[in-house]
Amino acid sequence: MIVLTVANLKGGAGKTSVSVMLAWWAARTAQGQRVVLLDMDRTTPSATHWHAAAELSTFETRQATKDDVVATLSQLRAAEDVAVVIIDTPALGEMEIVTAGSESDLILIPFRSGSGDVGQVAQTLPLLALPARVNPNLSVLGVMIATGDAPTVDRETRDQVEQAELSVADSQIPNLRLYTTAKGNPISSKNWHYEKLWKEIQEVLA
Ligand SMILES: Nc1ncnc2c1ncn2[C@@H]1O[C@H](COP(=O)(O)OP(=O)(O)O)[C@@H](O)[C@H]1O
Ligand SMILES: [Mg+2]
Incomplete structure (x- = not known):
């Protein structure tokens, strides 16, 4: 079972979009196994709403909190038919990032190009120190939401984020x-x- 946490302290960075879209694509390659999206955003559970509104029945959503995410993940692991779990965290979700991140194989950090989000990425990264200590095999990958029309800005943003020691996915x-x-x-x-x-x-x- 692969566990992915999608994290960025900033609201509007693209976390929910990345979580839902990846859950959907993961379900296409899950070969009959389950894909579960854990929605940790209690204030704005927009992944859950999206899942319900669009009837995205190829994957499941469940609520989780910092207090029960570890137990929920053990349950899913024990079920033995879950291929992928994607965890959508809330804005300013320090505790969610640390607890979910510590159980993850990969932490994805979406950020928007050219919007001054680099500072928020830099603030999110220190939260990953504990998860990285718990799991030496933890991977961390930035996902850039590009401008679409300003390649220079995109390149500069990517460089800045990589200077903050976050490797950024080639796919933007x-x-x-x-x-x-x-x-x-x-x-x-x-x-x-x-x-x-x-x-x-x-x-x-x-
Ligand atoms: N690639 C994109 N292009 C345009 N708008 C986007 C893109 N990704 C996300 N958005 C929009 O940005 C807003 C914030 O995205 P969301 O996924 O809710 O971020 P977060 O979960 O980090 O708050 C939403 O209105 C969403 O539709
Ligand atoms: Mg969100």
Whole structure:
């Protein structure tokens, strides 16, 4: 069972979008095994709402909190039919990032290009020290939500984030209307950017 935590202290960084899209693409390659999205955002459970509104029945969602996420993950592990768990964390979710991150194989940090988000990425990274100590095999990968039309800004943002010691996935997600309006809507192969990202993640974890 692969466990992925999607983290960034900043709200609006793209965590829920990345979580839901990856859960959907993961379900396409799960070969009959289950994919579970754990929604840790109690204030704005938008992953859960999206899942319900768009009837994304190829994967499951469940609520989890910092107090029960470890138990929930052991339950899912014991079930032996879960291929992938993706954990969506809330804004300012320090405790969620540390507890879920400590149980994870990979922590994904989405950030927006050219929006001054680099500072928030730099603030999120120190929270990963404990998870990295608990799990020496932990991978951490940035996911850039690109501007879509300003390649220089995208390149500079990527460089800044990499200088903050976060390696950034080659696959980047463009800023598209398709994604601004994605919440609550079905997912399809139009969202292929996330398929590419999912493939890259599988390579990182292989
Ligand atoms: N690639 C993208 N292009 C355009 N808009 C996006 C993209 N990814 C996310 N968004 C939009 O940005 C907003 C915040 O995204 P969300 O996934 O909810 O972030 P978070 O969970 O970190 O708060 C949402 O309105 C979402 O539709
Ligand atoms: Mg969210």
